[in-house]
Amino acid sequence: MLKMSHLSKVYRTHMVETHALRDFSIHVRDGEFVAVTGPSGSGKTTFLNIAGLLEEFSGGEFWLDGVDVRGMGDDARSRLRNEKIGFIFQSFNLIPDLNIFDNVDVPLRYRRFNAPERKKRIDEALTRVGLASRMKHYPSELSGGQQQRVAIARALAGSPRLLMADEPTGNLDSLMARGVLELLEEINRQGTTIIMVTHDPELAARAQRNVHIIDGQVTDFDDEPKLRTPNRDGSPAVAMA
Amino acid sequence: MFAYYLELGLRSLKRNPILTALMVVGIALGIAASMTTLTVMHLMGSDPIPWKSAKLHYVQMDNWSPDNPYNDDGRPPDQVTYRDAIALMEAGKADKQTAMFKISLPIQPQNKELKPFQSLGRVASADFFSMFEPRFEYGAPWNHDQDASHARVVVLGKDMNEKLFGGQDSTGKTVRMNGIDYNIVGVLDDWKLRSRYYDLTNGAFTEPDEFFMPFTTAIDLKQRSSGNNSCWKTSGEGWDAYLNSDCIWIQMWVQLDSPLRLTEYKSFLDNYVNEQKKLGRFPRPLNNRLLNVTEWMRDQKVVSRDVEVQTGLAFAFLVVCLVNTIGLLLAKFTRKSGEIGLRRALGASRREVFTQFLIESGVVGLTGGFLGLLLTGLGLLAVRALYTQYKSVAQLDWSMVVATIVLAIVSALLAGLYPTWRACRVQPAAQLKV
Numbered sequence: 001m002l003k004m005s006h007l008s009k010v011y012r013t014h015m016v017e018t019h020a021l022r023d024f025s026i027h028v029r030d031g032e033f034v035a036v037t038g039p040s041g042s043g044k045t046t047f048l049n050i051a052g053l054l055e056e057f058s059g060g061e062f063w064l065d066g067v068d069v070r071g072m073g074d075d076a077r078s079r080l081r082n083e084k085i086g087f088i089f090q091s092f093n094l095i096p097d098l099n100i101f102d103n104v105d106v107p108l109r110y111r112r113f114n115a116p117e118r119k120k121r122i123d124e125a126l127t128r129v130g131l132a133s134r135m136k137h138y139p140s141e142l143s144g145g146q147q148q149r150v151a152i153a154r155a156l157a158g159s160p161r162l163l164m165a166d167e168p169t170g171n172l173d174s175l176m177a178r179g180v181l182e183l184l185e186e187i188n189r190q191g192t193t194i195i196m197v198t199h200d201p202e203l204a205a206r207a208q209r210n211v212h213i214i215d216g217q218v219t220d221f222d223d224e225p226k227l228r229t230p231n232r233d234g235s236p237a238v239a240m241a
Numbered sequence: 242m243f244a245y246y247l248e249l250g251l252r253s254l255k256r257n258p259i260l261t262a263l264m265v266v267g268i269a270l271g272i273a274a275s276m277t278t279l280t281v282m283h284l285m286g287s288d289p290i291p292w293k294s295a296k297l298h299y300v301q302m303d304n305w306s307p308d309n310p311y312n313d314d315g316r317p318p319d320q321v322t323y324r325d326a327i328a329l330m331e332a333g334k335a336d337k338q339t340a341m342f343k344i345s346l347p348i349q350p351q352n353k354e355l356k357p358f359q360s361l362g363r364v365a366s367a368d369f370f371s372m373f374e375p376r377f378e379y380g381a382p383w384n385h386d387q388d389a390s391h392a393r394v395v396v397l398g399k400d401m402n403e404k405l406f407g408g409q410d411s412t413g414k415t416v417r418m419n420g421i422d423y424n425i426v427g428v429l430d431d432w433k434l435r436s437r438y439y440d441l442t443n444g445a446f447t448e449p450d451e452f453f454m455p456f457t458t459a460i461d462l463k464q465r466s467s468g469n470n471s472c473w474k475t476s477g478e479g480w481d482a483y484l485n486s487d488c489i490w491i492q493m494w495v496q497l498d499s500p501l502r503l504t505e506y507k508s509f510l511d512n513y514v515n516e517q518k519k520l521g522r523f524p525r526p527l528n529n530r531l532l533n534v535t536e537w538m539r540d541q542k543v544v545s546r547d548v549e550v551q552t553g554l555a556f557a558f559l560v561v562c563l564v565n566t567i568g569l570l571l572a573k574f575t576r577k578s579g580e581i582g583l584r585r586a587l588g589a590s591r592r593e594v595f596t597q598f599l600i601e602s603g604v605v606g607l608t609g610g611f612l613g614l615l616l617t618g619l620g621l622l623a624v625r626a627l628y629t630q631y632k633s634v635a636q637l638d639w640s641m642v643v644a645t646i647v648l649a650i651v652s653a654l655l656a657g658l659y660p661t662w663r664a665c666r667v668q669p670a671a672q673l674k675v
Binding site for chain 2: 052055077079081106110111112154158166
């Protein structure tokens with residue numbers, strides 16, 4: 001699903017050169033649920049941004065669902081991002097002046113789906129997260145847990161193959177966090193690959209595989225991934241350092 | 242996607258009503274100032290008779306003093322002498338021709354309830370009406386025979402007919418002017434000219450003529466011009482001496498229906514002046530001109546320098562308003578960086594973000610345009626109230642309505658370019674982490 005080989009990311013200013021990722025390699029297979037952990041400033045968010053095609057990388061190779069993304073133009077990257085990736089953010093990132101229906105509609109608009117198709121997908125996605133009855137509500141009228149469910153519905157509506165979650169329960173109390181995590185696990189069981197960045201060891205423990213990043217490099221990983229859905233070729237999913 | 246972006250633009254305007262109002266009012270004020278002055282300038286300089294302006298030519302001949310030119314820049318005098326006008330009329334070399342001058346006569350109404358009053362009119366030849374094409378409400382122009390017989394006939398303007406006869410058909414009746422009865426042969430319909438281009442020597446934006454009478458009749462009755470009269474040497478005593486003098490007080494127009502006819506007439510005019518030179522007249526070098534209507538309007542600076550400067554200043558004000566709008570749009574779009582980052586993450590390309598925010602700028606421009614149109618209407622109302630001479634040109638026509646809206650949208654799009662470019666450069670990754 002996602003493969004990075006010897007990838008590097010350097011931030012340059014006229015005074016300083018910062019290596020956010022160096023010689024970074026990882027291979028996430030279809031259907032995996034991978035937790036990416038590491039201390040603050042280790043590079044895990046940079047990894048997530050590059051993996052989500054939100055940021056360019058400085059060197060190395062990166063394939064997303066078999067597509068080499070090196071040198072890809074903005075239009076093509078945006079299209080690929082829209083079709084393949086769903087995002088879930090710590091702070092939900094719902095647009096406050098759009099109701100729930102219209103929030104979930106945003107990625108579908110950029111996909112150029114027609115109105116009936118968009119409506120069908122929105123209905124399905126909101127039903128899946130248990131919020132079909134709230135589609136005319138605005139984000140401010142929902143609890144944090146419900147807002148995160150809307151964000152998950154938005155991420156799912158375009159049927160992405162990969163879900164990128166950045167501290168998805170970071171702004172939720174434990175009860176709501178559990179509910180969101182259970183929802184992510186269910187989504188993963190249904191075949192969607194999930195990469196989740198988290199600080200929380202308990203949360204990471206729920207993933208099939210942990211990847212630990214320190215100073216922009218993968219330092220530790222489970223080499224025996226406990227896949228809920230086996231890879232098509234029967235091979236184990238591994239992370240390469 | 243256009244409809245979606247339009248909907249987002251409208252939502253965005255509603256979300257920040259104060260900021261939106263500041264931008265819309267800013268653009269509207271700039272647009273109103275620009276369009277008010279531009280409308281006046283546009284209508285002042287517009288071709289008043291586009292279907293035949295190239296065929297109507299104003300005759301100029303340089304009969305002026307050998308020592309002092311009439312104009313320092315070498316342009317010939319703007320009127321002709323009586324004897325030259327008569328010579329050209331009698332030669333009849335043009336397809337149509339009219340000599341004319343402005344006249345002021347006392348009117349003595351038959352209706353005793355009306356007091357006698359002074360009225361401004363025009364003395365012209367019969368061709369005047371077919372050359373400049375005023376519409377008739379009643380009757381028709383006088384004819385060439387009546388020109389030749391110095392007939393006591395008159396054509397009334399609509400307002401004069403309204404005043405004297407309550408707007409009824411007055412043809413066949415008489416009107417007494419300066420103690421002489423004139424038979425009314427026609428009454429003009431409303432003749433709204435943006436500028437009185439056929440006599441720019443007496444001001445382009447003066448009141449319309451109230452009556453018209455034959456040139457020959459007025460000369461017969463020794464009616465002097467009430468317009469401009471210039472002499473470079475004394476004219477001598479008496480009416481006949483005045484008519485034979487080198488004083489200029491007559492405007493001469495000819496209609497030439499083809500370029501060939503223009504060339505022929507120019508040649509005729511040169512020959513005429515050369516013949517006059519042999520008689521001791523026209524001491525200056527040959528300097529004849531046959532300017533058409535639009536050339537004549539430019540020559541006479543119908544659009545004055547003041548109006549051009551005012552228009553320039555108004556557009557400078559629009560630029561100031563747009564700079565203000567750029568600042569406000571920058572503030573607005575900067576506040577939306579989070580949403581921009583999110584939309585980028587959800588699949589919007591830079592191009593799509595650019596389009597969305599440019600359309601939002603266009604919505605601001607469109608709203609500002611409609612408000613600007615309203616303010617332009619008020620501005621023109623004020624111009625008409627303050628400067629009555631401009632009332633014929635301080636009016637919005639359809640082309641200027643469209644121009645106002647287009648200018649507002651283009652201005653807002655230009656103002657939106659930089660903020661929009663900034664918006665589409667937003668790094669999504671930087672906006673999405675809290």
